[in-house]
Amino acid sequence: MENKINAGYGSTITLENDYEYEESGYSSGIEITQDITIDGKGHTIDAKGQTRIFDVEAGKVTLKNITFKNGMQNFFFGGGAILWKSLDGIITNCTFINNYAPSGGAIRLEAWDNTISDCTFIRNTANQGGAINLNTTNYASISNCVFVNNDIYSVQGDGCKINNNIFMSCSIGFDFTRNYNIDNNWFGNNASNYTYKPNEFCNNWLFLNATTDPNTVSVSNTADIIFKLYAYNSTSGNISKYDNAPFKNLNLTITATNGNIDKNIAKLGETIKYTASSVGTGNVSAKVENVEYTIGLDIIPIETKLILNSTDTIIDSISTVGINVTDINNNPLSGVVKLTIKDNKGNEYNTTVTVKTGITTYIYPADKTNISKIVNITGFYLGNDTLGYVDSPVAETKFRVDKLNATVNLVVNNYTIRNFSVNITVTGKNTDRIVENGSLIIYANREKIDEINITDGKAENILLNITKIGNYELSVAYSGNNVFNENNTFSKNVTAIKISTIISANNIITTYNTDKYLEITLLDSEKNPLNNATLSVDLNGAKKYTTYKNGQIKIALGSLVPKTYTAKVSFAGNDIYSPYSTSFKVVVEKATPTITAKTKIFKFEDKTKKYTITLKNNKGIVMKNTKVTLTINGKTYTATTNTNGVATFKFNKLNKKGTYTASITYSGDKYYNKLIKKAKIKIKAPAWKTVAKGSKNKAIVKKIQKTLKNNGYYLKYNGRYLKIDGIFQKYTQIAVKHFQKANKLKTTGKVDYKTAKKLKII
Numbered sequence: 001m002e003n004k005i006n007a008g009y010g011s012t013i014t015l016e017n018d019y020e021y022e023e024s025g026y027s028s029g030i031e032i033t034q035d036i037t038i039d040g041k042g043h044t045i046d047a048k049g050q051t052r053i054f055d056v057e058a059g060k061v062t063l064k065n066i067t068f069k070n071g072m073q074n075f076f077f078g079g080g081a082i083l084w085k086s087l088d089g090i091i092t093n094c095t096f097i098n099n100y101a102p103s104g105g106a107i108r109l110e111a112w113d114n115t116i117s118d119c120t121f122i123r124n125t126a127n128q129g130g131a132i133n134l135n136t137t138n139y140a141s142i143s144n145c146v147f148v149n150n151d152i153y154s155v156q157g158d159g160c161k162i163n164n165n166i167f168m169s170c171s172i173g174f175d176f177t178r179n180y181n182i183d184n185n186w187f188g189n190n191a192s193n194y195t196y197k198p199n200e201f202c203n204n205w206l207f208l209n210a211t212t213d214p215n216t217v218s219v220s221n222t223a224d225i226i227f228k229l230y231a232y233n234s235t236s237g238n239i240s241k242y243d244n245a246p247f248k249n250l251n252l253t254i255t256a257t258n259g260n261i262d263k264n265i266a267k268l269g270e271t272i273k274y275t276a277s278s279v280g281t282g283n284v285s286a287k288v289e290n291v292e293y294t295i296g297l298d299i300i301p302i303e304t305k306l307i308l309n310s311t312d313t314i315i316d317s318i319s320t321v322g323i324n325v326t327d328i329n330n331n332p333l334s335g336v337v338k339l340t341i342k343d344n345k346g347n348e349y350n351t352t353v354t355v356k357t358g359i360t361t362y363i364y365p366a367d368k369t370n371i372s373k374i375v376n377i378t379g380f381y382l383g384n385d386t387l388g389y390v391d392s393p394v395a396e397t398k399f400r401v402d403k404l405n406a407t408v409n410l411v412v413n414n415y416t417i418r419n420f421s422v423n424i425t426v427t428g429k430n431t432d433r434i435v436e437n438g439s440l441i442i443y444a445n446r447e448k449i450d451e452i453n454i455t456d457g458k459a460e461n462i463l464l465n466i467t468k469i470g471n472y473e474l475s476v477a478y479s480g481n482n483v484f485n486e487n488n489t490f491s492k493n494v495t496a497i498k499i500s501t502i503i504s505a506n507n508i509i510t511t512y513n514t515d516k517y518l519e520i521t522l523l524d525s526e527k528n529p530l531n532n533a534t535l536s537v538d539l540n541g542a543k544k545y546t547t548y549k550n551g552q553i554k555i556a557l558g559s560l561v562p563k564t565y566t567a568k569v570s571f572a573g574n575d576i577y578s579p580y581s582t583s584f585k586v587v588v589e590k591a592t593p594t595i596t597a598k599t600k601i602f603k604f605e606d607k608t609k610k611y612t613i614t615l616k617n618n619k620g621i622v623m624k625n626t627k628v629t630l631t632i633n634g635k636t637y638t639a640t641t642n643t644n645g646v647a648t649f650k651f652n653k654l655n656k657k658g659t660y661t662a663s664i665t666y667s668g669d670k671y672y673n674k675l676i677k678k679a680k681i682k683i684k685a686p687a688w689k690t691v692a693k694g695s696k697n698k699a700i701v702k703k704i705q706k707t708l709k710n711n712g713y714y715l716k717y718n719g720r721y722l723k724i725d726g727i728f729q730k731y732t733q734i735a736v737k738h739f740q741k742a743n744k745l746k747t748t749g750k751v752d753y754k755t756a757k758k759l760k761i762i
Helices: 002-007 698-710 730-742 753-758
Strands: 012-014 030-032 036-039 044-046 054-056 061-064 067-069 082-084 090-092 095-097 107-109 115-117 120-122 132-134 141-143 146-148 161-163 166-168 185-190 204-213 216-218 222-233 239-241 252-257 259-261 271-276 280-288 291-300 304-309 320-327 335-343 348-355 360-363 373-384 395-401 406-414 421-428 439-444 447-453 458-463 470-478 487-496 501-504 508-511 517-524 534-538 542-546 552-556 563-571 580-589 594-596 600-603 609-616 627-632 635-640 646-651 658-666 675-684
Touching: 002 030, 185 291, 204 280, 204 291, 216 271, 222 291, 252 259, 271 280, 271 291, 304 373, 304 395, 320 335, 320 348, 320 373, 348 360, 406 470, 406 487, 421 439, 421 470, 447 458, 501 563, 501 580, 517 534, 517 563, 517 580, 534 552, 542 552, 594 675, 609 627, 609 658, 609 675, 627 646, 635 646, 698 730, 730 753
Parallel strands: 012 036, 030 054, 036 061, 044 067, 054 082, 061 090, 067 095, 082 107, 090 115, 095 120, 107 132, 115 141, 120 146, 141 161, 146 166, 166 185, 185 204, 216 291, 508 580, 600 675
Antiparallel strands: 204 222, 222 239, 222 271, 252 280, 259 271, 280 291, 304 320, 320 360, 335 348, 335 373, 373 395, 406 421, 421 458, 439 447, 439 470, 470 487, 501 517, 517 552, 534 542, 534 563, 563 580, 594 609, 609 646, 627 635, 627 658, 658 675
16 A cells, blocks of 8 residues: 555545555554545555554645554554644545544644544544544644544644534543634533533534424324434524534434334434324434433324114124224224123123224124014224223114024935934024024934934934935934024935945965965955855865954965966855955965985995985975985986985995085976985095005905006916916016006005005005
8 A cells, every 4th residue: 555655646546445554664654745635435444553554744635435443653742543744634534443642542633724524533542632633733624523432632723623523422622722613513412401511612512302293193193203403502592403414424223112113223304204002102212322312292092983884684693793993084993892782672781892903793692682672782982902992982783683594404424224324414594603503303214213413503423223225215304493493394315225345365475385374354344344254265166164253264275286376255245235256366386395415425445335315395294205316426316215205325336535516306396396405425535555465355456456457467477367366476466566667666566555546446
């Protein structure tokens, strides 16, 4: 901002944004030394309590439309926001808030012919002149300004004019031996203390007053209230009008009692509309800062009119009267009306009616009425909570009371026998009146079947004693009461029918050979079960069943061959209940048996190896004489279960050690699913002992001789063919050595484990 000012001398510069103090190394403020106009455009300069804002040393300077905040100067010569040493300066439409200096908290003037106008000073502080210190200045002009909680001070200036300003909680301190003019300032005086002298040297000052037009207003009507400043001359004692234009921006806070106002904030001279709400005294107050003034009005009741309307003859034991209350201008009112009711038989009845805005209908109650009489009603208006008690001219009307005709209507709820029920209503003919009481006699084909009482014009869900199907003429006779005539004209033709039925069950998916049932329930239309009734069910053949408790039957499904069935169910009906037929889907799926096949370990030496499995159905019962197969090492074996459900397989060609996977298969049939079971079978390696010359184990020796011969050894010796005789002697030993040598084994002539393994006899 300092750069902008230095570059703008001799012209007008505008502030396009707010400014705040930044570290600059000095606290005397921005120095202005030439002609310049600074237009703040409503922006704020905030010194943050660190420095003075402007030091006006020379030049013709104008400052306008700027808010100065938190300026601070600790030097004796002060000027918290501005120190002004130049002539012919102008400060206008500016606001000074929370500035501080020992002298001139907001402004310290030290030059002549400067003007301050239309400014606001709020909570600025100093030892001398919290708002302005007019130090050595002469001919300064301060006008149209508002001072709140700060003051003006001067002891050396001369010829200063301080006029048309507002001082709230502050003062003007001068050496009044000099030439000062402080006329027409407002120091907070109002019409109740306007003669109080705000300053020893002040002869003319302003005070707040108000006018009301009219001074007296009736409830709901309006008065115009205006708050304005007036001038008072203490020398002559005269009060004169004052042009409030200098304070056009001053806002008054408006409040009211015993009525409503059209605005809560108003300007001086602005009209405030006050509408009275209740009889008594109404007050309207205006407040600014710590100054408040209240003007009072007298509120009086409004004049009213009361109108009662009815026809001369009302054929109704409960007659209606229209009540209308208005003011003298025919504007509708609410409130309370007192009625006095007399008939020609000497009876008198008093009541009050709360009337809403507009016409309110009063219904003359039946318990106060005798038939064939003349009724006179007199009324007068008592007012309401707002108006208070208001007497009004008496209004009067009359009518004659006769009985009403009644209309009977019957609606059948249920046409089925044993449950035949009706609703009956009795209403006033050509009226909204309710037939509150009376008795009804009900006939079926002209025979009385019931007699009942009605309440509030109706009898509901009346169960009639009709037990056979067929056509009936139902008629109803109403006895009448003290309000309504009797009525014997209603009749209606109806047909009683059988009670409908329903058969319910669920579609079922089950498995063969399980304890599953098809549960079927027979109910009537009211969901009541029908016990001891006969149902015909066609499920794999027709059969009849009798329902038991809860109207149910149960059909076992476990023995049905797996497939999809349609269960056709029917009830033939009887004298009371209607027939019913339906069908349900039953799906029986194949069962899955179980195969128990355990891991088995065989010895290598076992010539015949036996392996057993157990086959059971889905209930865990053994399956006898059933064919199963077992596949192992590429070969398939077949066996049939015995009476214990056990099948035995014999292996005679499984001669190599190792672990084998056996697949046991049951192929299934029309009742059971196919099933495959896997099992592990192990062949243990033989426990081998070295065989040497002279061995007694002929079987092993034969096996060795045979294997040697198959491999080209132990064929003949000295032209003689050698025999496989199981005798381990010289020729067998020689053949073993040749085999060992050829296969790079240790040549011992003995068949040890390595030689036997190489011969593949183990």
